[in-house]
Amino acid sequence: MPVLLDTSSPDFAAAFGAFLAMKREVAADVEAACRRIVDDVAGRGDAALIEATRRFDRLELDASKLRVSEDEIAQAVKACDPKTVAALELARERIESFHRRQLPKDERFTDALGVELGWRWSAIQAVGLYVPGGTAAYPSSVLMNAVPARVAGVDRVVMVVPSPDGKLNPLVLAAAHLAGVSEIYRVGGAQAIAALAYGTATIAPVFKIVGPGNAYVAAAKRLVFGKVGIDMIAGPSEVLVIADRSANPAWIAADLLAQAEHDANAQSILITDDPALAGDVARAVETQLSTLPRADIARASWQDFGGIIKVKAIEESVALADALAAEHLEIMTADPEGLAAKIRNAGAVFLGAHTPEAIGDYVGGSNHVLPTARSARFSSGLGVLDFMKRTSMLKCGPDQLRQLGPAAMALGHAEGLDAHSRSVGIRLNLP
Amino acid sequence: MPVLLDTSSPDFAAAFGAFLAMKREVAADVEAACRRIVDDVAGRGDAALIEATRRFDRLELDASKLRVSEDEIAQAVKACDPKTVAALELARERIESFHRRQLPKDERFTDALGVELGWRWSAIQAVGLYVPGGTAAYPSSVLMNAVPARVAGVDRVVMVVPSPDGKLNPLVLAAAHLAGVSEIYRVGGAQAIAALAYGTATIAPVFKIVGPGNAYVAAAKRLVFGKVGIDMIAGPSEVLVIADRSANPAWIAADLLAQAEHDANAQSILITDDPALAGDVARAVETQLSTLPRADIARASWQDFGGIIKVKAIEESVALADALAAEHLEIMTADPEGLAAKIRNAGAVFLGAHTPEAIGDYVGGSNHVLPTARSARFSSGLGVLDFMKRTSMLKCGPDQLRQLGPAAMALGHAEGLDAHSRSVGIRLNLP
Incomplete structure (x- = not known):
């Protein structure tokens, strides 16, 4: 049985805390x-x-x-099904086109003192x-x-x-x-x-x-x-679905199972304000499991780590989603954009009923390498910046050094780094 | 004695390799x-x-x-020298103004199929x-x-x-x-x-x-x-100065010592095409050491890890600088911008004779937390992005799902992830 939580229950905070703390990573001491x-x-x-x-x-x-x-x-290329290779080619094109927009711009500017500053990416x-x-x-x-x-x-x-x-x-x-x-x-x-x-x-x-x-x-x-x-240390994958009565329970169940089939340690969670939907999804999961090739894995994941959280109003899902900081967040509500705008911690957001996470896994164009195990609180999915680095640039002339030098020397002395101060002073004929 | 290398020497490659491999990190097993x-x-x-x-x-x-x-x-604030506090205030303002330019922009676009994509920083x-x-x-x-x-x-x-x-x-x-x-x-x-x-x-x-x-x-x-x-694991600090005959040897010496005074494991390196300058700098270092408060630390660093590399032509410094990937790179040549444009691996570049690194340490505005120990080959200095994370966004409607769905389903099946395929197929009435 997946965990069933209800925000109106008096022990919700403790139960949600325990759910959050549930350890899914295998702590192999290797x-x-x-x-x-x-x-x-x-x-x-x-x-x-x-x-x-x-x-x-x-x-x-x-x-x-x-x-x-x-x-x-x-x-190897010849041995592959051409239909699969064509799908990979479509994926490659879309991933490339999305990621080209992540190429960062260099910056160079001159400030009011005439100091030239900036940075360069490579x-x-x-x-x-x-x-x-x-x-x-x-x-x-x-x-x-x-x-x-x-x-x-x-x-x-x-x-x-x-x-x-x-x-x-x-x-x-x-x-x-x-x-x-x-x-x-x-x-x-x-x-x-x-x-x-x-x-x-x-x-x-x-x-x-x-x-x-x-x-x-x-x-x-x-x-x-x-x-x-x-890059990040990847943990077991997870999905959080936020849905209201407008959502199709069979579609939600399919998405929860798509996550669960990855790994017995994967996690699939539904948050809904509709008790009827919660029940319908739970039943649809069972129905769909019966015909799933990887049913054993998916069932283990759903039973051990799955969760259904009932909220009084869909707005309650914002704080819960931020705490869960899911790798994948699907929003199937009447106003998915409005809800998404309020949620801060998620690796990727899939908006509306026609964006199953599997599209993002393969051919959406955005990256499927995303922060797991609540690390979306502090890290991002893989992107172009992960393959680049930034070098900062600074250029003073004599005038700028004269204006900034004394403050730098004061700080050098205050930090006990007199050679720092001297490297400025020697250029300004200051002691 | 610092290491003296010469690119025209037949054993330069081996000697430079050994210099690069010199271990400065204290490998305390804690x-x-x-x-x-x-x-x-x-x-x-x-x-x-x-x-x-x-x-x-x-x-x-x-x-x-x-x-x-x-x-x-x-x-504590009251107990500080007001001149130092004023210098800190100037530094704060300049750091803030520089880093405001690093605030990333969100992206949202609709592609030719009508798929909405993008990302949001928080x-x-x-x-x-x-x-x-x-x-x-x-x-x-x-x-x-x-x-x-x-x-x-x-x-x-x-x-x-x-x-x-x-x-x-x-x-x-x-x-x-x-x-x-x-x-x-x-x-x-x-x-x-x-x-x-x-x-x-x-x-x-x-x-x-x-x-x-x-x-x-x-x-x-x-x-x-x-x-x-x-963030990164910080190692001992380092500076690389590239200078030609246009440079002032006493200024270079002061900059090498400003680095060396940090830590006996710090490293200061000069690359020059001018043998006379190399000698003058070495002598100026000795002279300046005699009156430096932290002379013991600076001398140990200079003697154990310092280096002077003579090159036949200043262009040779590009490949050496990329291999050294210095935390701080000072360029004091006739055309510092031209040389800087060719060098790819450095934490921060300080251009021209009037930009001692100490300005960047304190009041330049750019960040002084920079990649050490050659990690500028793969990482950047601290910046605003280190305190933010990116959430990607994806939105398909029924039409877009119909166009992308079959390829996603093909890849799901090819990877043995049938529930992935099903999460798409169930929305399209496809098996």
């Missing part, structure tokens, strides 16, 4: 194991990478086979993209990571994808090909993260690593953070 | 100790925070004394600002962290600052006051980071933590990363 692998690859390079690949992926490689060949990529030169193998190998995620990197102007986008028992998902290679990524290595896990961060004889190091992975990948990314940049 | 402190504060709240403060800061507090009172703040609701105690307590850093947070529109900016033996730097409190920060707690170390991340009875939790700190603070930030957002 850090020590990861540290050994990372240190080994950092120290011994290809040899360690190849040994770890033999051990974890049951795959025998030599250094010359680490990289996926152009021919393999071409074969692409990160080399980025690594981790792609999970096995069942969680999603070609759509390849596009969502690689396309913004290309739009940003990253010179070198390197993909790593594990190939357990030698198997590679052709759609993943096809998506990489469509996104213009041709440097692909068949390695995964903590060893692939270490190879990207430290480099080996075969794999030149990158400056930032993005992309989702299992607990080992997440722990390894945390370990190399600082040496290279990393 | 993680286990930090984890105990963080877990203790997460579990026992104020009681653990108070015990750790007694132990590490030799300060006896009860919960009612954790917060610095309004009266104490007012007293401020993080609560942010914690760590301020080191003791000698590294810099009021300028309080402004550099707090002002962008205020400009972003953060509702609640909370400052923590350790008060070893009960001592607080009045200038730090004055800077907080000028920046509009009034919620200040006299705690520091890993225990303060844990209190900010998990909350205690006295300190409500925040969603992101910024600000520099010692090895314990850095390790604790790494541990709570994910639970809350964090």
Whole structure:
């Protein structure tokens, strides 16, 4: 049974607090194991990478086979269903077009004193993209990571994808090909993260690593953070649906299950002011589960982490949504825009009854890599800015230095940093 | 002796590689100790925070004394030299004015299919600002962290600052006051980071933590990363000066020493095409060291980590600067703008002979919290965006769903996520 909450119940605050605190992340303690692998690859390079690949992926490689060949990529594209490739191509175009609008503008201005200030954006030169193998190998995620990197102007986008028992998902290679990524290595896990961060004889190091992975990948990314940049640590996915009596319960149920089928730790939540809708959705979920291929996963997620929250008025959902800070927020009410304008914490908002989250997962154009586990309170989905960095610019002439110098010197002295003061004073003939 | 390198030397590549790989970060293994402190504060709240403060800061507090009172703040402001307060006020105004230009614009557009897309920026609701105690307590850093947070529109900016033996730097409190920060707690170390991340009875939790700190603070930030957002992990500071014969060697020496005086692990580097200038700068450094209050620190930094790189032509400095990816880059050449345009990796660029980095540290207006240890290859200085997050928006009507739906369904099926496909199909009466 999903959790049923009602804001008019006297113990709502406590029950909602417990619901918020529910831990869905698997706290696998793999850090020590990861540290050994990372240190080994950092120290011994290809040899360690190849040994770890033999051990974890049951795959025998030599250094010359680490990289996926152009021919393999071409074969993979041919092996894919053309209809799927066409859908990937549509997705790629729409993702590219959306993300082009995120390209930031440089700034340069001269202030009243004549000081020239500003900043300049530039692409990160080399980025690594981790792609999970096995069942969680999603070609759509390849596009969502690689396309913004290309739009940003990253010179070198390197993909790593594990190939357990030698198997590679052709759609993943096809998506990489469509996104213009041709440097692909068949390695995964903590060893692939270490190879990207430290480099080996075969794999030149990158400056930032993005992309989702299992607990080992997440722990390894945390370990190399600082040496290279990393994106967020992805947790289990979640959706919050806010709906009033105008909404179709079967559509809501389908959306809740689309989230739940990802992972037994995924979370699907409905907030509604209509008790009848709440009941209808709960029943529709059960009906639809009976014919769903991934019913076991979806049922576990819905029963363990699902929730239906009844509110007295739909406005109550604003505060609840901000506290939940859902990765995905669907609003199916009479006035979705009005409600959305009041909600501050969400990774992405899907407005109205005809915007199921699955559109955003694939072909909407916005990014599906979004902050999970309430981190939308402090972070954003993946975008072009994640593949760029800003350099600030400052230029004074003698006049400007004369005007600003004394205050800088006063602060240098106050902070006990006399060489700071002197670097100004020496130019102004001030002691 | 600083390292002397020459690009015309046959072993330059190897020597430069070794120079780049030189480790300046102190690799204190404090993680286990930090984890105990963080877990203790997460579990026992104020009681653990108070015990750790007694132990590490030799300060006896009860919960009612954790917060610095309004009266104490007012007293601190009065105790400061008015000239220093005026300089802080000038700095605050200029930082505010610069950072206001970083406020991002929301985007909303309708594409050719009629799909509405865009994103919306909003401020993080609560942010914690760590301020080191003791000698590294810099009021300028309080402004550099707090002002962008205020400009972003953060509702609640909370400052923590350790008060070893009960001592607080009045200038730090004055800077907080000028920046509009009034919620200040006299705690520091890993225990303060844990209190900010998990909350205690006295300190409500925040969603992101910024600000520099010692090895314990850095390790604790790494541990709570994910639970809350964090800024970069700050390393020892560095400056790279690129200068030709047009530059004044004494000014360059003063700038190299302004960096070196921060920390024995700081790094100051000169690249020049003029052998005479290289010699003159080296001599000027020695001369100026003899009268510098923090000469011991500056000398250690210069001798252990300083460097002078001679190039055949100033254009060679572009590739070297990109590899060094310095936190601060000063360009004192005949055409600083031309050279700056070619360099991609730097935290901040200071153009021309009259822009010593100390101006940027205090009153230039740009932020002095900048990426260290070559991380300018993949990250930016602190700015308004660090205190905001982006929510993407997507809206389809029935027509748009009809056009995009089949491709989304194809990808859902291809990824084995049939409930995704169904959430689209159920709205279109498609199987």
